[in-house]
Amino acid sequence: MSGNEPLPDPPAPPALLARRSWALPSAVAAKFDPDRGPRKGGRRPRRTARDWVVDFACFGVAVVIGMVGADAIGKNPNVSPGIAEADQLIGALACAAIWLRRRWPVGLAVAMVLVSLASDTAGGAAAIALFTLAVHRPFRYVGWIGGLSIAVVPFIYWLRPDADLPYLVTVLVGVLINASVIGWGMFVRSRRQLLLSLRDRAIRAENEATLRAEQAQRLARESIAREMHDVLAHRLTLLSVHAGALEFRPDAPREEIVRAAGVIRESAHEALQDLREVIGVLRGGGEDGEASGRPQPTLAALETLVAESRGAGMKVALDHRVADPAAVPAAVGRTAYRIAQEGLTNARKHAPGAEVTVLVSGAPGEGLTLSVRNPPPPGDVPKVPGSGQGLIGLTERATLAGGRIEHGSAADGGFRVDAWLPWD
Known part of the structure; x- marks a missing residue:
């Protein structure tokens, strides 16, 4: 794992990050892109291109450190040739086990603590396993297993003393290396969690904006509905009342019929004009009454x-x-x-x-x-x-x-x- 990826500032939209999921760890990419989530049968999400690059890099680092350790153990006069050969064989197996670090990070870290007691060549694999544990698991696992890996450092150098450095110096260096690996892994984990929290914030902000827009539209529709009722009901009631009067009193005097017809005509004209204004507001995206032609009544x-x-x-x-x-x-x-x-x-x-x-x-x-x-x-x-x-x-x-x-x-x-x- 590499902790050198720059943290997006400001965070990219979730859709953009999903399209770039090849550059994210699979655990993070699965959060951004649902298509990368756990597949049928509960299997882990498929690895991204970044995962493969990081895995090969971790394997290469473990092999390089193992080769350095194998060379040092071969030249150490405190270690017999048979033990040195066994040390190198165990280190080779430990490097191969690096490919299991994503599936069983806890088990691999525990196994590497035990293996490190018997093999200096497995030091690189043990460091990679400890780093993976700090990245993928909560602190309660890291605290116990990391503390155990630090606690066994004095026993490692007591069993196989270094030929060039004093005992206390080698123990101090070993403790610092283990603490640095744990700290680096926890830093990478915290940055991933920050990235996911920013993603969740972006999604919540988008959802809240959508809800606010929907609420504003609903309130606008309700306001327009009230306005249409208040405006048109007055006009249409005049039409209904006078039309009903003409229906029930066909023998009314001519003056009353003319007046009722005039009221009906005027009310229909006003109703059409009011309806035209309301439709104009709808088409104009909610502009006020003055912009639509007539000021609102006061x-x-x-x-x-x-x-x-x-x-x-x-x-x-x-x-x-x-x-x-x-x-x-x-x-x-x-x-x-x-x-x-x-x-x-x-x-x-x-x-x-x-x-x-x-x-x-x-x-x-x-x-x-x-x-x-x-x-x-x-x-x-x-x-x-x-x-x-x-x-x-x-x-x-x-x-x-x-x-x-x-x-x-x-x-x-x-x-x-x-x-x-x-x-x-």
């Missing part, structure tokens, strides 16, 4: 709404106690306008002929209060389709604006809608 347009309802035949009493409607924040005024619009629409549908009272009051710091009330209808109520979604939308609007809304039956049997909105 509290200053409330009198126009009441006048429009009166022109359609409704009895509406407006009590406007706000001295300067233009001073009301645009978002608060727009919410109040929609609440009044929905209240008038419901009164027209469910209490035709009843006089509707609209009360608006408030001041900065106190908040804006809006009340829409109507008594019971004076006669039979024609069947007008409705789903009750308008009141749900009003509640959401008021909540998003930081206010509150209450609606329900009044004491006299009519209906009321009371709202309070913040006005800082």
